[in-house]
Amino acid sequence: MRVEPSLRLDYKIIYEIVEPGSRVLDLGCGNGDLLYLLARDKSAKVQGIELSDEAIYQCVKKGLSVFNSDIESGLVEYPDQSFDYVMLNQSMQEVTKVDFIIQEALRVGGKVIVGFPNFAHFAARWRLFFQGRSPMTKALPYRWYETPNVRSLSIDDFKEFCREKNLRVLRAYYLGENRLVTFWPNLLALNALFVLTKGDR
């Protein structure tokens, strides 16, 4: 198989997951690189929601449809099951009402793809334990006063959350810098990608 070599690892994985012709909603779609590939190569029917003006402009430049809105207020109007996939890639940790967003995402979409940085990566543990400094890793590049993240979670935290909220994990991917991590993901993975559906679905 041949994927654009420069593509981000999480994008490559999502690109593989999404079936051709899917309806995809991307919450916090950024400059739309991934949605563009899904629309162009997989004939996916894509819609983005994004807060940044500049990012929206980049999306429109690519021909993508995108709403200028925050994630929290962006889902209410959608009828149930409007999409095959709702993506919350690297945006879940930036919202306060995580539970609400995921429930809403599962109401409007069949499957939800959640991607987040792992706060329990060993580099973060090292900084906190040995240096007494707030966690920073390749996936958590921000200093404490400039980070957009408002939720700090580990991979094990999220697994527990899924159990408590009766969310079924269809697939889980643990990402290192350039390849997947197979051992001790909660210690060695920089990022995680979960494909979720409702427990009763």
Added chain:
Amino acid sequence: MSKKEGSLGIIETKYFTFAEPPEEMPLEFGGKLGPITLAYETYGELNADQSNAILVLHALSADAHAAGFHKGEKDPGWWDAMIGPGKAFDTDKYFVICSNVIGGCKGSTGPSSPDPRTGKPYALNFPGITIPDMVHAQRRLIDHLGIEKLLCVAGGSMGGMQVLQWVAAYPERVRSAIPIATSLKHSPQQIAFNEVVRQSIMADPSWRDGDYYDYGQPEKGLALARMIGHITFMSDKSMEDKFSRRLKNGNFSFNFAADFEVEGYLRYKGDAFVKRFDANSYLYITKALDYFDLSGGKMIPPGKTVETRFLVISFKSDWLYPSYQSQDIVRQLKMRHVDATYCELRSTYGHDAFLVELDEMSDFVRHFLDKTFNGYEVRRAYEG
């Protein structure tokens, strides 16, 4: 990135007359109107398969002259920065039509036009017209031009309402829609401003119950109406930037002359308006705006959707048509699974922004039209 922009040069307004009695056009609130003349202009060339036609619609007091120059005039049309060779509505690629509205006084049939039954101006015998009636008449024009499907319908303010109405009435004939700084319905605040505008016209004794055509316009009332309008088109910030508290003559007169520059501006705008717009048209059209209501699922009925793509644009400083009204449009589109983009643009110009804040809007419109016209460039990045 974009090629050099050019001017359309000299443009002439055209006229289309239809609905000759006894084939008058039925109106939404009953009654019939005919014959009807619509003023319109076209820019660029219609392509062979008629897939590149864009209909541009104007706001309350504008006209069919959207771009280029009329012979002997030094100012171009009202959206000249948006329409022309290499511009957002690129006339090298697209065939752009700007249509005037019925009820107006800019070459289309309205209250100042002769009533065929009497030969004298209709005045208040002109039937009540609505935004759907305006759009119905425009559809006749588009039929006349031989265009089955429009690539895009675009407009700001009242023009945006017409865009929404086009989709509501003829969704299969509109591939894409660009409603700008507009609303599915007027709020009580917007109706209130329009009512003050109407009252200022009707309170002028020269209005004579609308029957003033032998005597001249109710100038005082119409000028005042326009002054009120201009306040609502600007923002606190744009007025500060434009006028601040600067004085016209350096001191206070205490004789109620226009001391401040802002007063002089409003008086000038009011006086200029009297020369170019009919008072009764202002009454009729403001009522059409107030009656317009596509809220609550009326634009696209429940259980239905449309193939039309949307680009909805609002401006942060617009308090006459605030962003929440554009967000209401977006909400309706989401509920009906309509492919749409919404952007709230930063501008300090208030409601006027759609006429003056053009750089960012141009980029959005350009790319949106390009995608609508050409689709994605299909080049598979991955073969399994």
